[in-house]
Amino acid sequence: MAGNTISLLYFAKLADDLGVTNEQYSISEKLSLGELKLQLSQRGEQWQDLKAAHIKCALNQTLCDDNTLVKFGDEVAFFPPVTGG
């Protein structure tokens, strides 16, 4: 199973709203981050948030956009604008 899954991470208010901080997610083949968001957003109303412009995505710990390709074993993180410092 690990061969066709990716890790999904959620942080801060987004994690609270979705009620999940991390999960393994199965994909059948390479897909774009935009396609991944579309799939996840079909889970329910709260999940529409993932498509909001202010929600950021990191692929393997680097910020990326919807065109980026996601493949088996990748780590994808979703989070609101950062507020450290």
Added chain:
Amino acid sequence: MAGNTISLLYFAKLADDLGVTNEQYSISEKLSLGELKLQLSQRGEQWQDLKAAHIKCALNQTLCDDNTLVKFGDEVAFFPPVTGG
């Protein structure tokens, strides 16, 4: 005598060049700082430095220009550009 004198102070390279750090100086009446510089510059070649554009003057510890009037009891300081910090 103290009634008609002013204090003159010299700092840093200017004091080294003139060979004096402070003195009491007699004046006969109120005069402008420009006039005071003219009087002092007649003491010799080194004293011409007082009239140099880069030499600053403070009257009673506040920067001032040649038009400022100097009167009995005042403290007049001459110094090169500052280099602290």
Added chain:
Amino acid sequence: MIRVQQQDFSVEHERLLLLRPGDSGACVTFVGHVRRFSDNPQATFLLQHYPGMTEKVLQKIEQQAQSRWKLDNTCIIHRVGELKVGEQIVFVGVSSPHRAEAFAACEFMIDILKTEAPFWKKEGDQWVEARDSDNKAAEKWMR
């Protein structure tokens, strides 16, 4: 040098590590502290982060500062977890031959950290919202 940690840090210890005696004419430090956000003195302040990515971003910020200005040393330390009002959150320190570079690099590093490093603050029950002034501060370094 960058560090992400729960425990407090000694500003003076970190500052002294930055100095190259005889070379460093200037040392600029920034320390960020938890401000009062509630009338309740028991209210908790939480700093969440994204382990791994945080360190990568902080290292990149340090490298950018070092390539942009002539610096002796740089340091970024950011705390995570529960903190109390008044406590130290973040340290950014820079030493350099001359002061203008130290000021610019120090402000650059905290400005970019504020908009790019994956930390999130929660004051009591409320996640802190991103401030537009932080985006503006970061943008001034892109010009």
Added chain:
Amino acid sequence: MIRVQQQDFSVEHERLLLLRPGDSGACVTFVGHVRRFSDNPQATFLLQHYPGMTEKVLQKIEQQAQSRWKLDNTCIIHRVGELKVGEQIVFVGVSSPHRAEAFAACEFMIDILKTEAPFWKKEGDQWVEARDSDNKAAEKWMR
């Protein structure tokens, strides 16, 4: 608070005095150190000043910073007399609710000090010459 003194100072002690816990979200400090100016490790570094006027000028600089920015506390300490390479010369510290004000006020105070406060440095036998870059740094605050 301003001080002119021969003895060394504790940066951390002065920094902690600046903080108003819960109010001060930011604390920026600048420390200036004696740079190496000679191959002779015995070479002396001297700071002369104009007692009385120095204090007046430093107080004015502090007041200008406090009227220009919203600050919690400010501090300027400048040493005089003989110093060794690497030693601390000057401390400028600022605490404020937000960091932009603390950075601006701290840099403002040292920039103006460098061109207006009557201190003069002597490295070995040589009086240090004023630097044009210091005048430019001060002028940027007049715009």
